[in-house]
Amino acid sequence: EAGVTQSPTHLIKTRGQQATLRCSPISGHTSVYWYQQALGLGLQFLLWYDEGEERNRGNFPPRFSGRQFPNYSSELNVNALELEDSALYLCASSLPRPRDLNSPLHFGNGTRLTVT
Amino acid sequence: AQSVAQPEDQVNVAEGNPLTVKCTYSVSGNPYLFWYVQYPNRGLQFLLKYITGDNLVKGSYGFEAEFNKSQTSFHLKKPSALVSDSALYFCAVRALNSGNTPLVFGKGTRLSVIA
Numbered sequence: 001e002a003g004v005t006q007s008p009t010h011l012i013k014t015r016g017q018q019a020t021l022r023c024s025p026i027s028g029h030t031s032v033y034w035y036q037q038a039l040g041l042g043l044q045f046l047l048w049y050d051e052g053e054e055r056n057r058g059n060f061p062p063r064f065s066g067r068q069f070p071n072y073s074s075e076l077n078v079n080a081l082e083l084e085d086s087a088l089y090l091c092a093s094s095l096p097r098p099r100d101l102n103s104p105l106h107f108g109n110g111t112r113l114t115v116t
Numbered sequence: 117a118q119s120v121a122q123p124e125d126q127v128n129v130a131e132g133n134p135l136t137v138k139c140t141y142s143v144s145g146n147p148y149l150f151w152y153v154q155y156p157n158r159g160l161q162f163l164l165k166y167i168t169g170d171n172l173v174k175g176s177y178g179f180e181a182e183f184n185k186s187q188t189s190f191h192l193k194k195p196s197a198l199v200s201d202s203a204l205y206f207c208a209v210r211a212l213n214s215g216n217t218p219l220v221f222g223k224g225t226r227l228s229v230i231a
Contacts, residue, residue, distance in 0.1 A: 040223075041223065042222060042224050045218050045219075045220070048216070048218050056216045056217065058218075101210065101212070101214070102165070102167040104150055104152075104162035104165060105160075107152075107159030109159045110157075
């Protein structure tokens with residue numbers, strides 16, 4: 001089966017611009033998670049979408065937003081980019097709750113966002 | 117609140133020696149525990165999980181982990197390390213009754229296996 005796919009692989013933006021990152025989940029998975037992996041900070045939870053709705057949101061400012069489409073793919077938008085937004089953004093997918101509770105998340109290879 | 121601690125940023129081990137990567141957790145109620153590995157410029161790959169049952173869990177690539185409820189630990193182990201095991205390892209937890217709480221990850225431990 002095809003895995004989680006993310007695009008673009010790399011994205012270079014300047015401070016103040018907007019970035020859009022995309023994710024396609026594994027077929028049959030309806031939940032999509034976004035995590036930020038900044039140097040030295042591990043994985044920080046950003047957003048969780050399931051069946052088109054936002055289920056939970058991490059401790060990030062409102063300029064981080066997203067949505068999930070009817071085909072369960074997802075977009076992460078980051079407005080007014082700041083230098084500290086430079087990170088690897090990882091998308092993961094899973095079956096919907098509660099079936100996902102004892103199942104692992106499946107991760108894409110990420111989008112490397114660089115803000116200059 | 118759920119949390120995971122990986123007390124070592126870096127673990128160095130000689131090839132052929134046993135390795136241990138430490139993880140402790142905090143949740144309300146029973147935990148679901150996971151280990152993932154990340155190779156350079158890649159996403160996270162699932163290694164193994166503890167849901168219930170036997171405290172010793174076996175996973176991919178010869179890795180295993182031991183769940184210890186009294187010490188709230190879930191250390192990752194391998195009897196004989198390979199150079200190809202060098203990577204970044206993440207422990208993660210969610211509670212059995214976690215509602216809409218997502219999987220929480222530790223900060224990662226970088227494993228370096230030296231030939």
